[in-house]
Amino acid sequence: MAAAPLLLKGIPRLRSLRLQQQSGSSVSGFLISAGRPSVCTAAELSQSLLQSQSQSLSHDDAFPRSAKDALQRSRMDSPDYRKWKNREAEILCDIEPIISLTKEILHSDRYMDGERLTAEHEKAVVEKLLAYHPHSEDKIGCGLDSIMVDRHPQFRCSRCLFVVRTDGGWIDFSYQKCLRAYIHNKYPSHAESFIHKHYKRGRGKWF
Secondary structure, three states: OOOOOOOOOOHHHHHHHHHHHHHOOOHHHOOOOOOOOOOOOHHHHHHHHHHHHHHHHOOOOOOOOOHHHHHHHHHHHOHHHHHHHHHHHHHHHHHHHHHHHHHHHHHOOOOOOOEEOOHHHHHHHHHHOHHHOOOHHHHHOOOEEEEEEEEOOOOOOOEEEEEEEOOOOEEEEOHHHHHHHHHHHHOOOOHHHHHHHHEEOOOOEEO
16 A cells, blocks of 8 residues: 555654644644544633532532542632643643544554555544654654554554554554653643543553
């Protein structure tokens, strides 16, 4: 299969993407899923998160609140906590589209094992995931030809993304490592808290 016309070709362009990412920090400027309209704003999601927690604490006002509930309410009212919830919602809106797209690619019947992605999906995966992998240059090696879906070489029950190189070789890469690196780079003050809360380490999955 010929390389997609929009696919990035190797390390020089990858470095350019990183420089562009460092020069801008708008929430909407990075992760917008290919062909998918945004379903929320950070402000709306932040308000929803706060309301959800408030409702969980006040489900029955007829009973005295415990000291733990009182402490939680006090924490929720603090400016620092509201700032964290706003940033949490911002990060969720930022990364949710590419997570949804990646899960669709890996876990639906859209692609067979060993099949290369469409041009649209390849472009999204390269720009929004591979560009932020901690070892992206090593993964690309002699040059990037395309992106493929196949079984993990060790864990045959799992499917993952692969870089197909211009010399015909291929190597897997973790989209989760890409996301963690992106969050650490763009949201350094809140990255650890967010990842600890939303990344299920035992199962290796987001959300």
